[in-house]
Amino acid sequence: MNKDLHRKAVILITIDALRADHLKCYGYHRNTTPNLNKFAEEGKIFLNTITNGPETPTAFSSLFTSILPFLDGGYSPLPSQKISLVQLLRENRIFTYSIHSNPNLGRIFNYDRGFDVFLDGERYKRKSNDSIKQLLSYHVKKILDSNRLSSKLIYRLKGFNKIKLWLRKKIPFLTEILLPFTPIAYNAPYIVSKVISFLNNSKKPFFLWAHFMDVHSPYNPPAKNVINFREKDFSISEREFLTNKVYSMSLEVKTTSRMIEDLKILYDAEIHFVDEYLKKLIELIKNRFKDNCLVIITADHGESFYEHGLFGHQGSVYDEILKIPLIIVELGKKPIEKDIKDVVQIMDIAPTILDYFGIDIPENFQGSSLIPIIKGENPIRKEVIISECYQKNRLMKRNRKEGLILFAIRKHEWKYIFDEEKEAEFLFNLKSDPKEKNNLIGENPEKLEEFRIIKEYHLEKTTTTSHEQSKIIKAIGMSNLNKTK
Ligand SMILES: [Zn+2]
Numbered sequence: 001m002n003k004d005l006h007r008k009a010v011i012l013i014t015i016d017a018l019r020a021d022h023l024k025c026y027g028y029h030r031n032t033t034p035n036l037n038k039f040a041e042e043g044k045i046f047l048n049t050i051t052n053g054p055e056t057p058t059a060f061s062s063l064f065t066s067i068l069p070f071l072d073g074g075y076s077p078l079p080s081q082k083i084s085l086v087q088l089l090r091e092n093r094i095f096t097y098s099i100h101s102n103p104n105l106g107r108i109f110n111y112d113r114g115f116d117v118f119l120d121g122e123r124y125k126r127k128s129n130d131s132i133k134q135l136l137s138y139h140v141k142k143i144l145d146s147n148r149l150s151s152k153l154i155y156r157l158k159g160f161n162k163i164k165l166w167l168r169k170k171i172p173f174l175t176e177i178l179l180p181f182t183p184i185a186y187n188a189p190y191i192v193s194k195v196i197s198f199l200n201n202s203k204k205p206f207f208l209w210a211h212f213m214d215v216h217s218p219y220n221p222p223a224k225n226v227i228n229f230r231e232k233d234f235s236i237s238e239r240e241f242l243t244n245k246v247y248s249m250s251l252e253v254k255t256t257s258r259m260i261e262d263l264k265i266l267y268d269a270e271i272h273f274v275d276e277y278l279k280k281l282i283e284l285i286k287n288r289f290k291d292n293c294l295v296i297i298t299a300d301h302g303e304s305f306y307e308h309g310l311f312g313h314q315g316s317v318y319d320e321i322l323k324i325p326l327i328i329v330e331l332g333k334k335p336i337e338k339d340i341k342d343v344v345q346i347m348d349i350a351p352t353i354l355d356y357f358g359i360d361i362p363e364n365f366q367g368s369s370l371i372p373i374i375k376g377e378n379p380i381r382k383e384v385i386i387s388e389c390y391q392k393n394r395l396m397k398r399n400r401k402e403g404l405i406l407f408a409i410r411k412h413e414w415k416y417i418f419d420e421e422k423e424a425e426f427l428f429n430l431k432s433d434p435k436e437k438n439n440l441i442g443e444n445p446e447k448l449e450e451f452r453i454i455k456e457y458h459l460e461k462t463t464t465t466s467h468e469q470s471k472i473i474k475a476i477g478m479s480n481l482n483k484t485k
Pocket residue numbers: 016017055056300301
């Protein structure tokens with residue numbers, strides 16, 4: 001075993017649906033994350049980080065296994081042949097702790113694999129070994145979910161929202177009791193209080209993963225956070241209108257730029273709310289671990305605000321969804337250069353964590369460690385970045401049987417999109433057209449052909465496992481091909 005390993009710790013903080021360009025350190029006009037910005041000054045800000053999947057299941061499958069979603073048996077549930085980073089850490093006797101409450105990341109989808117502690121805020125799915133409390137919670141939630149009763153309660157019962165917001169802030173432990181009444185099970189105050197109590201008693205080596213759901217829709221931030229960005233808070237009926245009618249693109253509503261801006265304020269206020277709690281966490285981490293601790297802060301995907309006629313993060317692979325923040329701070333080490341312009345991907349996180357602990361990176365991991373970049377070296381990066389999912393009618397699907405391919409390839413300043421359902425292809429020059437508005441599909445046949453070859457080559461691979469692939473590639477000495485395609 002690596003001698004250094006015992007002295008090290010890695011803390012991975014993921015914030016669901018946090019798009020990079022809504023953070024000031026990524027150039028946003030509002031200061032949504034004053035605390036995170038300050039912390040980022042001590043590390044590296046990866047300005048061009050791409051997720052390999054546009055929604056939670058594809059993104060987290062890529063993050064934890066460092067293999068593209070379509071390969072090795074798919075992504076939801078995580079197939080057993082896709083070895084998770086966490087399993088490798090545990091094999092090396094690193095204590096592994098996690099807390100999350102995303103329905104797509106529960107035990108039922110195998111995300112507990114390798115974790116010594118797996119605090120699962122998910123209450124939708126019944127399991128055979130559920131406790132009475134879990135059963136009760138499940139049934140109450142089921143009743144409330146029928147006829148959207150819970151959202152009617154949240155928005156229409158006079159004072160309910162205010163009480164909930166107050167409780168959310170003042171008495172975080174009540175979150176668990178209120179679980180059936182809120183779409184977000186574990187909120188930021190609860191997660192931070194749990195993580196702090198773990199960290200106060202933790203011993204190295206350990207790996208901690210904490211996932212925040214607050215920024216994910218429906219946006220329902222406390223008034224205090226809203227008035228940072230607006231003169232007064234939205235009324236309950238305004239909130240309901242924005243988050244139900246506008247967000248769901250109800251036919252009764254004609255979307256205006258004002259509505260989009262108001263929704264963005266609610267979203268930004270949720271980011272600000274999480275940042276407020278990250279402050280406590282960052283302070284503790286800095287006090288407790290002066291060195292030999294790597295903190296990684298990222299998101300699984302971004303969020304659309306009608307840039308391409310959609311809200312949310314399903315059924316789209318435009319950059320408002322694919323560009324995520326990535327901030328890496330190694331405590332006790334001051335970076336020479338803060339901003340990293342290289343294009344990196346969410347699949348690089350697992351090899352980075354293994355590399356930091358000094359554990360061998362499996363051959364079939366498709367991402368690359370970012371440790372050389374963190375050390376100030378200038379390694380050769382992969383040129384081709386793939387993001388993919390299955391979807392139908394703009395809704396997330398879990399496999400090829402249920403859904404159709406939605407697929408993006410990025411190479412230098414070019415981006416190609418293949419939409420099987422629409423039977424459409426798109427080609428964008430991200431340098432001259434970063435908003436992906438001008439489809440150049442008919443204007444650059446050579447570039448199109450280059451992308452089609454990469455697409456075919458990749459989709460063919462979905463029928464063989466990445467382990468077989470790496471064996472084949474090794475046998476024929478074409479390791480460079482794998483690196484770039
Ligand atoms: Zn997500």
